Amino acid sequence: MPFPVFLALKYLKPKRSVTSVITCVSVLGVLLGVAVVIIVRAVMTGFGDLWQEKILDFKPHVTLTSFGAGRVIHGEEALAGKLAEIPGVTAVTPEIDTRVMLEYRSRVAAPVVLGVDQDRFSKAYKVGAPRAGTFDLEGDSIVLGVDLARSLGVWVGDDVTVYSPKTLAARDEIFLPLKWRVVGIFSSGQRDYDAGFAVTSLVNARELMGMEKGVFAVHLKMSAPADPVAFPEICRQVAAVAPDCRLVTWQEADREIFNALAVEKNMTALLLMLITVVALFCVMNTLLVLTVQKTPEIGLLKALGFPKGKIMGAFVVHGLVQCTAGVILGLAAAFAVLKNLQNLVEWLSHLGIDVFPKSVYGLDAIPCRLVAADVVWVVAIVFVFGLLASLVPAFLAASKNPVEALSK
DSSP: OOOOHHHHHHSSSSSSHHHHHHHHHHHHHHHHHHHHHHHHHHHHHHHHHHHHHHHHHSOOOOOEEEESSGBBBBBBBHHHHHHHTTTTTTEEEEEEEEEEEEEEEEEEEEEEEOOOOOOHHHHHOOSSSEEEEEEOOSEEEEEEEHHHHHHOOOOTOOOEEEOOTOOOOOSSOOOEEEEEEEEEEEEOOOOHHHHEEEEEEHHHHHHTTTOOBBBSEEEEEEEOOTTTTHHHHHHHHHHHHOTTTEEHHHHHHHHHHHHHHHHHHHHHHHHHHHHHHHHHHHHHHHHHHHHTTHHHHHHHHHHHTTOOHHHHHHHHHHHHHHHHHHHHHHHHHHHHHHHHHHHHHHHHTTTTTHHHHHHHHOOOOOOOOHHHHHHHHHHHHHOOOOHHHHHHHHHHHHTTOHHHHHHH
């Protein structure tokens, strides 16, 4: 066994001294820091996956809009047929998406109305079974999000007044409001969509906008929207089929949401890493106390001719052993907490501590996903800072004068 390792292990043996207590506190600090950072990163990753899934369930993966006058795409059916033949495209929906004003008994809301073919809607939008009514878009009918219906105070069978944006935009024509009957109420699981969207037939949307044909956009769903290799290739094929249209992917449309989530995730992890840094200062303090206690031994070793490198190595190994113990125990604690995360949340709720209120998040369980890269960089940071924290006391120990050290 190398001498630095032998000496470090010798110093690690508990002797009911202050050093032993500080060593245990240092290991506990590293344990808590590692565990907390990994747990938070896993939960934040789970939330990111969940929001991405909900966004992709409701919103299109690719949107095609016209560069031409009036921003209207003509020949949408022929274009949809060509796009549907591209491998990887699972649904194509020509739509008229426009913001309108809905009124019911003096209550007003301004949602986005999706004018879409009924059969295509069920393929392109994963909203599950309707909360009430049906998705039958025949005739003068409309389907509302559950939060939108609640804000207006309407239910299935009620008639809402729909005001077209043409009412304000057109100066030489008068567009009278329309009466549409609420035939269904959907729930996508995300408040922004449930409160801000309604669905009607393409025929109704054209009548609302004073159009005889054409659509505002063609929406596409892909089989692998998150695949960094397949998705760009499909987009290139789509752009080749529709060269006169502007292509917007879901990453571009919701860039702000995902960027904000990524920044929040990284900033939270960075702030929590301060816990680990503080624990590593405890490691350094442990070694500083140890150098004071072992001053006579250090002087004897130097008098016997042991080089500075071996003495420094002993203290560095001592510090890294503490870091290793803290990392191993921290990883075990993090894995145990993540495995029983929901049970812990339910147990805390029984104690009156509601850490994950369903009314706020709208979810039945905390999502989490552990990424190997997160574990690797947390462990790497702990060992890098642990090494730096060990070098200072190690250098001080190796720099002691043997004559002065033996006299103490």
